[in-house]
Amino acid sequence: MTETEQASDQPFRHRSVLLDEAVDYLINDSAGRYVDATFGRGGHSRLILGQLDAQGSLMGIDKDPEAIQVAKELAAQDGRFSWYHGSFSELSRALDSQQWPTVQGVLMDLGVSSPQLDDAARGFSFMRNGPLDMRMNPQEGQSAAQWLATADERDIADVIWRYGEERFSRRIARLVVARRQEEAIETTRQLAELVAEAVPKKEKHKHPATRTFQAIRIFINRELEDLEVGLAAAVERLAPGGRLVVISFHSLEDRLVKRFMRDLARGPKIPKGVPVTAEQERSEFCLVGKASKANEQEITENVRARSAVMRVLERRTN
Template sequence: MMDPAHTSVLLHECIEGLAIKPDGIYIDATFGRGGHSSYILNALGEHGRLIAFDRDPAAIEAAQKFVNDPRFTIVHSAFAQMDEVPLTAGLIDQVDGVLMDLGVSSPQLDDSSRGFSFLRDGPLDMRMDTSTGVSAEQWLAHADEQDIAQVIKEFGEEKFGKRIAHAIVNTRVHTPINSTLQLAAIIAEAMPVKDKHKHPATRAFQGIRIYINSELDQLRDGLKAAVKLLKPTGRLAAISFHSLEDRMVKRFMREQSKGKNVPHNMPILQAEIDADKVLKLIGKAIKPSDEEVSNNPRSRSSVLRVAEKL
């Protein structure tokens, strides 16, 4: 049932991490092409339930092939609101597992008309949800140079953010920037030194994409929403693809598993400290095997973290 257009990463590790109960209620917050959803459905019995989310209309379209399964429902929504949509609002403290497989899918990257790729020419869109919001083209046409620099530096972790922003603003005065290869060329030209192993536009594209889709705000709110939905013993499994995401997931899980922060020597009972603990970490960060990376090079930066609600 897996769509060859997207090879799911850390599949077995996710299913194991979620410790699927056949009658459980599960949420796949990032349906994509349904690789993980398909595995979750296989592990569920006839009374199990899977609710999947995606903000991309193309993913919702792809999910239509699953909808004859009465255990499955697809929701077109960003996952930051996964505890608020009518279908899940009544499931607070009832869900057995939530999976978040972050970032973009291969079909989003490979379809040049989506504007995510710096290798294929296409319109400079970069929205995951093409039904709403502002495209990269629209944003780059009007944003302040400083804001562009900051986005590229902060979300792309690109040290030449300022130079790149300057080149973008200098170009847009005389030529509209509306294609991916055009932007990639402007970026490449602005870089004083180039990394031998990476396309010069890799980081800047990542930064702009993260900004256009508010990916880090989504992640912060999505993690909180997921924990609200989970029942005690319910599992949260999150796969990150770059350090900004992984840092956020790691910190969130760690903080939620630490309990009350009290200064040393405070006369406070351990039970009181523990009462504030929301999550328990399950194992360490999991990375793909060498075999997975050689079969699917896009998996190389993935990291899976799992936690259980107390």
């Protein structure tokens, strides 16, 4: 999943990035319990199920009602699979609903999926004109259009800068506020053209609205806040030997994931001078391998893979 966009002649298809690598890192017990915390269209889930035996089980979690429809179909086909409609920040509640105290692995494939980008009606894409929505669950919360219609200029600029790292955030916010007094900003095309007008310097091979759309989407869906909660919930429920596998698609996500895993692997912070044993200093978590990226072949076949970074954390067995 990624916010990087490219027009496609085959909309609504989704190719999971780092598919084989992620599942290979995740599965260490074919009879274990696992969570695909970002089910999407089930690419990872189907491969996971293919590596589990009759005793193994998998839960898929997703905010998107369209993804849940696919999850329901998979559950009807395979009794080892169950689903939960919600954010991975609700991971503990989801596991409690199945009476799973611990799991052997949790996979998170962050960001927005190809079907969401490719469906103009969802309002994620500046490449396809549609209603300016951007909600991963269109049944909850306010849309991007509703927020832009009422938000303070300073708040708009802050969101675009904080989540999009857009250096022209103030110019964009100023034009949004001026333009909305003339007409409601209700479509992706309106916003994309407005941003292009506000940004004085264009980057080669990059649409000027890329960062702004990313920022508003992250804000509307509380993606970074949910990620912090979801990561903490995942490691809390990992069984000994269990792994957390996270695929990120932009620097804000990856920075958060990298810091979270690094701090856990370092172990508890003990004040200087406090006598402790080596065992007390040792963390119960460790990093598995180095950060992984998609290879050239995968990037050639799927341009959205070029920004993917995968990191893996394991709870030690002793």
